[in-house]
Amino acid sequence: MTFALVFDLDGTLVDSAPDITAAVNRMLAAEGLAALDLATVTSFVGKGLPHLVARVIDYLGLDMARHDALTARTLAEYNRSASSLTRPYPGVIVALEALKARGAAMGICTNKPIEPARHVLADLGLDRFFDVVIGGDSLPTRKPNPEMLHAAFAALPDLPRIYVGDSEVDAETAQNAEVPFLLFTQGYRKRPVAEVPHRAAFADFSDLPGLASQALAI
Numbered sequence: 001m002t003f004a005l006v007f008d009l010d011g012t013l014v015d016s017a018p019d020i021t022a023a024v025n026r027m028l029a030a031e032g033l034a035a036l037d038l039a040t041v042t043s044f045v046g047k048g049l050p051h052l053v054a055r056v057i058d059y060l061g062l063d064m065a066r067h068d069a070l071t072a073r074t075l076a077e078y079n080r081s082a083s084s085l086t087r088p089y090p091g092v093i094v095a096l097e098a099l100k101a102r103g104a105a106m107g108i109c110t111n112k113p114i115e116p117a118r119h120v121l122a123d124l125g126l127d128r129f130f131d132v133v134i135g136g137d138s139l140p141t142r143k144p145n146p147e148m149l150h151a152a153f154a155a156l157p158d159l160p161r162i163y164v165g166d167s168e169v170d171a172e173t174a175q176n177a178e179v180p181f182l183l184f185t186q187g188y189r190k191r192p193v194a195e196v197p198h199r200a201a202f203a204d205f206s207d208l209p210g211l212a213s214q215a216l217a218i
């Protein structure tokens with residue numbers, strides 16, 4: 001059986017938190033402020049860059065009136081260097097090759113802004129797998145609103161659908177879109193696996209091709 005598979009990006013296909021943290025810290029340094037650590041910034045990832053910067057402003061007690069300016073600055077810093085510290089999770093490329101060989105149609109639905117999302121995919125040699133990329137600023141709404149996921153599937157052939165992601169936001173998006181959800185457990189999830197609704201969960205990408213077939217056989 002083949003299928004249409006849409007993937008989340010940050011914390012699912014790639015461990016991008018080190019570059020996101022570095023961009024935030026370049027923005028903070030330009031403001032004369034001290035750097036934040038990786039775990040703190042990672043905990044702010046998931047609902048897109050404007051949300052992440054709002055969390056940084058809140059965490060540091062800065063003036064929320066500066067939100068637009070600091071978001072633009074962080075995005076510029078991130079676009080300047082979005083992939084130097086970012087790596088695919090182990091087994092991702094082999095799994096995508098196997099899925100492609102089986103005829104799966106694949107796309108990306110990420111809350112990361114589209115420009116750095118495209119940089120990351122191209123720089124890491126992942127862009128060749130995906131026929132559509134929907135970013136956090138591609139539409140007026142972001143995940144968990146299902147519109148982005150609907151748009152990604154609409155651009156792919158009409159095959160049985162699966163969404164693959166790492167977070168509570170992805171699980172909620174899949175529920176809102178009524179699409180089966182596969183949870184990658186090694187990303188940036190905050191709550192225990194059991195508390196995040198999913199059709200199946202996996203920690204190792206070598207399990208994904210088999211799981212995708214099983215998930216649709218249920």
Ligand SMILES: O=C(O)COP(=O)(O)O
Binds near residue numbers: 010044048111
């Ligand atoms: O950029 C974010 O906040 C999250 O991105 P993701 O949707 O690819 O996990």
Ligand SMILES: [Mg+2]
Binds near residue numbers: 008009046166188
């Ligand atoms: Mg994610």
